[in-house]
Amino acid sequence: MESIRRTKIADLLKQPAIDTTVNVKGWVRSKRGNKNVNFIALNDGSSIKNVQVVVDVENFDAELLKKITTGACLSVVGKLVASQGAGQSVEIQASDIELYGEANPDEYPLQKKGHSMEFLREIAHLRLRTNTFGAVMRIRHNMAIAIHRYFHEHGFYYFNTPIITASDAEGAGEMFQVTTLDLARTGADGDVAYDKDFFGKKTNLTVSGQLEGELGATALGAIYTFGPTFRAENSNTPRHLAEFWMIEPEVAFIDKDDLMDLEEDFIKYCVQWALDNCMDDLEFLNKMIDTTLLDTLHSVVKEDFVRLPYTEGVKILEEAQAKGHKFEFPVTGWGMDLASEHERFLVEEYFKRPVIMTDYPSEIKAFYMKKNADGKTMQGTDVLFPRIGEIIGGSVREESYEKLTNEIKARGMELDTYKWYLDTRKFGSCPHGGFGLGFERLILFVTGMQNIRDVIPFPRTPKNAEF
């Protein structure tokens, strides 16, 4: 085989060096042709686009060509020429083909045809080789890059809060327990010897890095987490994962208005990044998955977000209901927790643009949120999005040691558990706030995919921890 440096297909298609000899390596997406000439669509994962390889049958061993089937892996050397055919601008006239790995058509499950998302979930280790999952994973990567860039450019520090924790954060959800005890030997006498466990006490997987993130923000000024979080909830829905990734920025010296500006600027930056860097993949998804995708993305970056106090939002919902709009969960008035359908009504039907909802009733929100002077509402700043509902949950935090300890006590929580957290208010307390973004919710929004299990490589859900 001629020794020529491999070119990635994305690079080759971006700046085609016509009439030079090139080497590409990748997987066969399809092969068609006749007894004189074969056309191989080759893909190497660098792009949704394939490169067409033209094979003059008489120049190659028939046995080799027979083994070139969908899924096989090849290295191809040949001349890059302008294409005669429709559908591609360039193609490679193969002079040399090396077969790295076959894919027996009787066994390889990804023959060229549409597969259901359900079937592909069962072969999650191979679905990455499909057009849809290639596109989703490249966009997922780009969203992670956009997030790190945004925060780095704005002076936030990436801060790794613990995954295994003895704290239960805010009681935000059911937790997984982490242990090195032998389960076949614990509890025989109804008692668990946690002094013999690895950490000497009961530990869990984190449900949120926020409380530890506040420790970072009140020292470094502005931090963000970006790591896995866990919920042991028995929810079999298209919106829930037991293991998902969260981004939680936390900022010292921020007030409610600045926090809303940050949320809006941040999420627009991410969506704009996708539009600037992932257009091939987005166009594919716009065609195959959701034909409103590109319109929705463009609209989100263009429109100012509505800033809507909860009290006004509930009024709008009550009026809509009075006028005959049917909600699955009826609007019961001030104090109610909004369901996704309520959020989406405000965003998709009433305002037709994203909404930052503020000043929720304190009772339906977490203990650490800063109360307004009215004593009933708190400075929350949740961002509601089309198709998704709540995509960001944010708030200004209560910085008064006294008010915070009173709130903890009033909720019947253990003061002792939060001693280290309260130290941020005891020593050099400062106004601060932050928000949480579920990474997979962002990916759902940006890809148009319908099920959260299809925007993470290996989803963890009840009874499912394959691969």
Place this chain on the structure above:
Amino acid sequence: MESIRRTKIADLLKQPAIDTTVNVKGWVRSKRGNKNVNFIALNDGSSIKNVQVVVDVENFDAELLKKITTGACLSVVGKLVASQGAGQSVEIQASDIELYGEANPDEYPLQKKGHSMEFLREIAHLRLRTNTFGAVMRIRHNMAIAIHRYFHEHGFYYFNTPIITASDAEGAGEMFQVTTLDLARTGADGDVAYDKDFFGKKTNLTVSGQLEGELGATALGAIYTFGPTFRAENSNTPRHLAEFWMIEPEVAFIDKDDLMDLEEDFIKYCVQWALDNCMDDLEFLNKMIDTTLLDTLHSVVKEDFVRLPYTEGVKILEEAQAKGHKFEFPVTGWGMDLASEHERFLVEEYFKRPVIMTDYPSEIKAFYMKKNADGKTMQGTDVLFPRIGEIIGGSVREESYEKLTNEIKARGMELDTYKWYLDTRKFGSCPHGGFGLGFERLILFVTGMQNIRDVIPFPRTPKNAEF
């Protein structure tokens, strides 16, 4: 208080707008002075450097000034002027001071004086406010940014492999179990009802994302993981954490030489990034923690790494021992696993530059590594660094389905467990390779810190899961 937009201290010191009125917010590092004038060193986490605030005592309430002690949080408005004193080029003449939060000197543990690293570990929630930990955390952030930039610029996709897994990867270490079973009720009859556990089977925290990463690389071409990994080893050493972060790139169509080039280029990029972006913090650490730090970093980016087959390495060690060099673990000859002291001898004393050690005996390495034609050695490519020993562990992977299944069987491992992994070799197999970098080992190297517990915000070690 005058309404002026806050300036971060890092920005203020970088481009001082002399004679303008500025607003800074931060925490008091120290206060000194006399009855006429106070000097406050204020830090907001954006830089190792403080800004000096000059307070004309007669213009302020005495009660307020009394409360301004180390650790207190302030907002200061004043004129930025060229400084008369030594030690800083600019200072702020305070016209207005707002006290956000006091820090009672009788209780605040971080008074201005040196604290031992051991003591600071006990107050890990506050140690982030010290110069040393501020510097380490800013560098840690910058290393994460460098890693994402490097891979993004080189066409790798960030790929989130699962944290909770039913696979035991390569048997790389002791694992933590993840469960929702009630430990007080399991095992009463010596049997564990895993069908009732959340995932319907026994699950653990991942020890490596590599095997799943290979699924990504053989679809997307090149991926990297960057996430937490776990070892339930009862190791109380300055080099071990139960929870640590790993970076694991995996690349299709790479051979041993290209893999070594990638490793060297990648790690030099990271170190160069630190030199380009963290010099204030590095200079502080070079002065306070390790006076050879800057020299070591400069030397690593300048020198070509030695590429040394294991067999030659062992010969050098045997000769050194024969000439009288005392190793704690004697060199026993070919086939031995190298200890950190052996690696460091080669790097620090023999070659005086980093070494990529290659072609280890297969028996001392993992099952998935590609064997050389000699049948005894495999295409490993570990990078050995001064002070650290092995900082990167890499290899070309065995791509032959037949050889890999034989190796799994020969090692007495269960073929069935690796069915999904073997599918990468069954369908469209390709030459590929990759490496793993322990993030905290990189941070140890770049900061000069001695103990791995001091380069992660909240270390997890045996009997320790605080915060």
